[in-house]
Amino acid sequence: xxxxxxxxxxxxxxxxxxxxxxxxxxxxxxxxxxxxxxxxxxxxxxxxxxxxxxxxxxxxxxxxxxxxxxxxxxx
Numbered sequence: 001x002x003x004x005x006x007x008x009x010x011x012x013x014x015x016x017x018x019x020x021x022x023x024x025x026x027x028x029x030x031x032x033x034x035x036x037x038x039x040x041x042x043x044x045x046x047x048x049x050x051x052x053x054x055x056x057x058x059x060x061x062x063x064x065x066x067x068x069x070x071x072x073x074x075x
Contacts, residue, residue, distance in 0.1 A: 011027060011037050011038060015045040
């Protein structure tokens with residue numbers, strides 16, 4: 001799933017991680033780290049996740065407007 005919040009913890013998706021190059025970065029807690037590593041202080045940042053290219057139509061999220069009997073949109 002594209003927006004699944006239960007992803008495997010990885011430094012590259014953490015709010016405390018800052019990329020230096022493709023495979024390495026700096027962590028606020030641990031210092032220099034490998035991008036594929038993880039720790040107990042992992043905090044997911046969805047804006048750092050890049051979706052894979054070439055998704056099919058079935059894999060893309062669908063957002064539909066929900067309306068009630070009166071024709072008003074529900075939140």
